[in-house]
Amino acid sequence: MARIFSGIQPTGIATLGNYLGALRNWVALQDGADECIYCLVDLHAITTFQEPASLREQTYGMAALVLACGIDPERSILFHQSAVSAHARLGWIFNCVARMGWLKRMTQFKDKAGKNQEEVSTGLFMYPNLMAADIHAYHATKVPVGDDQLQHIELANDIGEKFNHDFGVEFFPRIEPLIVKETARVMSLRDGTKKMSKSDPSDQSRINMTDDADTISQKIRKAKTDTEALPDNLAALAQRPEARNLLGIFAAVSGESQEAILARFAGGGFGPFKNALAEALVAHVAPIGARAKEYLADKAELDRILQKGAAKAAAIAQPITAEAERIVGFLPSAG
Numbered sequence: 001m002a003r004i005f006s007g008i009q010p011t012g013i014a015t016l017g018n019y020l021g022a023l024r025n026w027v028a029l030q031d032g033a034d035e036c037i038y039c040l041v042d043l044h045a046i047t048t049f050q051e052p053a054s055l056r057e058q059t060y061g062m063a064a065l066v067l068a069c070g071i072d073p074e075r076s077i078l079f080h081q082s083a084v085s086a087h088a089r090l091g092w093i094f095n096c097v098a099r100m101g102w103l104k105r106m107t108q109f110k111d112k113a114g115k116n117q118e119e120v121s122t123g124l125f126m127y128p129n130l131m132a133a134d135i136h137a138y139h140a141t142k143v144p145v146g147d148d149q150l151q152h153i154e155l156a157n158d159i160g161e162k163f164n165h166d167f168g169v170e171f172f173p174r175i176e177p178l179i180v181k182e183t184a185r186v187m188s189l190r191d192g193t194k195k196m197s198k199s200d201p202s203d204q205s206r207i208n209m210t211d212d213a214d215t216i217s218q219k220i221r222k223a224k225t226d227t228e229a230l231p232d233n234l235a236a237l238a239q240r241p242e243a244r245n246l247l248g249i250f251a252a253v254s255g256e257s258q259e260a261i262l263a264r265f266a267g268g269g270f271g272p273f274k275n276a277l278a279e280a281l282v283a284h285v286a287p288i289g290a291r292a293k294e295y296l297a298d299k300a301e302l303d304r305i306l307q308k309g310a311a312k313a314a315a316i317a318q319p320i321t322a323e324a325e326r327i328v329g330f331l332p333s334a335g
Ligand code: AQP
Pocket: 007, 008, 009, 010, 011, 015, 017, 018, 019, 020, 021, 022, 023, 144, 145, 146, 147, 148, 149, 183, 184, 185, 186, 187, 195, 196, 197, 198, 199, 200
């Protein structure tokens, strides 16, 4: 049995990108033989400032949504990262293993910091070290992610290897990313070259998993497209990122192949295509949003689920982290 680890930041409401790129895969993996550990990564969330009351609400909201997507806390471990101190302890060790040059190459840092590199938090820069710790603290070997996280997984492997090499051990295993190719990167509804993101300033750029039917339909109607008719083959969409993105979303939520969808709408404009896409999206997303609302109505129950999950997570991560600390040369601690 392998161990699977993945996380999501409670930095807002999960988007269709988070769902198709990661969360849906989390649920599917839960039915396999591997042990699944899923984490609301609040330590990562504060790498950019979060208003405390919002962070609390967003963490509850994300827990509710993950459960609504189908994560069963009896079969998977679901918890919030700050509740298990192993993440921060191993993260610090990894800050001392990773090299500045490695982190400077991370494209996500460059994207998020932009021209503002002197002003962003040091946490944003070191984020990939903590992500490596999230995974290695469980000796997890499989990580379901969207392809924006691939570079971070490679870095986590570099860190694990360097730790093993520096201390002459075979302690941290190699990690393998699990990527659903078709939906590895869902793009913004306003710009087909930019990924859909929950922190994009424009709400029109994304489908939130809690959007109601009217909002979903309106966002799809207004989604950017081009003026050409839909073609009858996929190759003809190569230079049409917005159309390609909408087609990918359509196939992912309807279960139909992209070719079959194109065959139905080829030669026509985007109007009927968008209507059918909106209908398929509403049928898929709206029930999840409604279930999330129900979970969110009982925060005491969410606390109970997350705390129980944290206890199970700590039982795995603390001994592994304590062993890493022993390897490094720290004296034993009581906890
Ligand atoms: N557009 C996307 N397409 C496919 N997968 C995506 N993921 C995120 N956006 C897309 C995957 O969702 C998981 C959780 O992401 P995260 O919350 O850790 O942070 P992120 O990758 O930075 O996602 P966002 O939505 O863009 O968050 P913010 O705006 O807070 O930075 C990951 O597996 C990710 O690959």
